[in-house]
Amino acid sequence: MPAAVKLENVVKRFGALEVLKGISFDIEPGQVVALIGASGSGKSTALRCINRLEQIQGGSIHVCGHRVEDPALDPRALRQDVGMVFQSYNLFPHMTVGQNVILALKRVKKMPKAEAIKIAERVLKQVGLAEKIDSYPEQLSGGQQQRVAIARSLAMSPKVMLFDEVTSALDPKLTGEVLRVMEDLAKGGMTMVVVTHEMAFARRAADKVIFMHHGHVHEVGGPDILTNPETAELREFLEHDL
Amino acid sequence: MDGFGTGHLVYLLNGLLWTVVLSALALLLGGIGGFVVMLGRISRRRWLRRLSMGYVQIVQGTPLLIQMFLMYFGLGVAGVQVPALLAAALAMMIYSSAYLGEIWRGCVQSIGKTQFEAAETLALTRWQSLVDVILPQAARIATPPTVGFVVQLVKNTSLASVVGFLELTRSAQVINNSLFQPFLVFGIAAALYFAVCYPLSLWSRTLERKLNAGRRQA
Numbered sequence: 001m002p003a004a005v006k007l008e009n010v011v012k013r014f015g016a017l018e019v020l021k022g023i024s025f026d027i028e029p030g031q032v033v034a035l036i037g038a039s040g041s042g043k044s045t046a047l048r049c050i051n052r053l054e055q056i057q058g059g060s061i062h063v064c065g066h067r068v069e070d071p072a073l074d075p076r077a078l079r080q081d082v083g084m085v086f087q088s089y090n091l092f093p094h095m096t097v098g099q100n101v102i103l104a105l106k107r108v109k110k111m112p113k114a115e116a117i118k119i120a121e122r123v124l125k126q127v128g129l130a131e132k133i134d135s136y137p138e139q140l141s142g143g144q145q146q147r148v149a150i151a152r153s154l155a156m157s158p159k160v161m162l163f164d165e166v167t168s169a170l171d172p173k174l175t176g177e178v179l180r181v182m183e184d185l186a187k188g189g190m191t192m193v194v195v196t197h198e199m200a201f202a203r204r205a206a207d208k209v210i211f212m213h214h215g216h217v218h219e220v221g222g223p224d225i226l227t228n229p230e231t232a233e234l235r236e237f238l239e240h241d242l
Numbered sequence: 243m244d245g246f247g248t249g250h251l252v253y254l255l256n257g258l259l260w261t262v263v264l265s266a267l268a269l270l271l272g273g274i275g276g277f278v279v280m281l282g283r284i285s286r287r288r289w290l291r292r293l294s295m296g297y298v299q300i301v302q303g304t305p306l307l308i309q310m311f312l313m314y315f316g317l318g319v320a321g322v323q324v325p326a327l328l329a330a331a332l333a334m335m336i337y338s339s340a341y342l343g344e345i346w347r348g349c350v351q352s353i354g355k356t357q358f359e360a361a362e363t364l365a366l367t368r369w370q371s372l373v374d375v376i377l378p379q380a381a382r383i384a385t386p387p388t389v390g391f392v393v394q395l396v397k398n399t400s401l402a403s404v405v406g407f408l409e410l411t412r413s414a415q416v417i418n419n420s421l422f423q424p425f426l427v428f429g430i431a432a433a434l435y436f437a438v439c440y441p442l443s444l445w446s447r448t449l450e451r452k453l454n455a456g457r458r459q460a
Contacts, residue, residue: 054358079365090360094378103374104364156364 011058021215034202037212051082083153087165091137098133123151143174257413267331272338279343301340309333311442314405330402351385
């Protein structure tokens, strides 16, 4: 099976600062990959390059048949296959939960409203928030808002989902409910790339762990590398983290 | 010599009417222009950003009175004879488009890049993101400063008197030229401006308070 996501020698610069110094990795369909590393190691940037929120300066990225670095690529075609969830939830505060979820179904997929609402009900049920469909984001807890953000992304039936430190802004009490939703998704066969500081989650849910260090992929392996790291850098990172 | 009579008051009220008409035209046309300026300022194309930035700087760096002269006398010399109302409206449109464009750009940008990113990540076009996600939020923030600017706009229409447009200030001048009672005549004119501007100021402040209270529209 071809890789769902394939990065080859990806270089990303912000001005003179080289954030990604030629990174490569593959993600198979259905795989859950945890991208870990210290802040500034380039893991969030790598994630943002996958759906072209950032343009790359070198190398290539293939995602579900799209050549991401191709200037002729319509980013909207790519983004229909790639969902993304952000650290700061980024729900639309002037819309209800239901309106947040159906917006792209109506505008992008041109779906009739009734059909879109059915999908919204299904995905909200999936994240355990069916009863919140008419609430506004500010009426929800952070954990609930993040679950709505996941539902909003899921509604578009993406083939790959990107998670950018989605529990970092949450009270520790609330991270559990978000991580459980993500583990359910993982079990359901979703291809996921998860930038995370939650090592316990990475151990439980990830099929593959990629450790980034100073803009390089420094170590790759199964979740066992979190227990038995090969490189000194990963060992040091894990010690500081725990 | 007769004193200030009902006829004079009617004349002033007629001037006030034209002041309101000119303000409304300036707001309407300037609002359309300001929207375009705002779009230019947040564009992804650098030349468009620079162009609209340059426009704003030139307009904000020159007096409205000179803009009015340019429209009225300048176009006249160029062979285009424009009526005073049109010249004044064009000058006020240019003036307000620059200011409104800047006010609105600030409001749109305060909504933040993350909302744009969230919308575009859902495969919405930039235009759809703007219309469905950014503008409804920006409009709430933009209303108080926009109403505040309209107060400036109404007062600045008085400059149209110099190109002979018979609005409130010009009407007051005409009456004063015959009555020589400047305190009375211009006092009444000032009171009429105040009667229009003060409620707008109050409204702007109420809107601002509501906004700061952080209430979301239902």
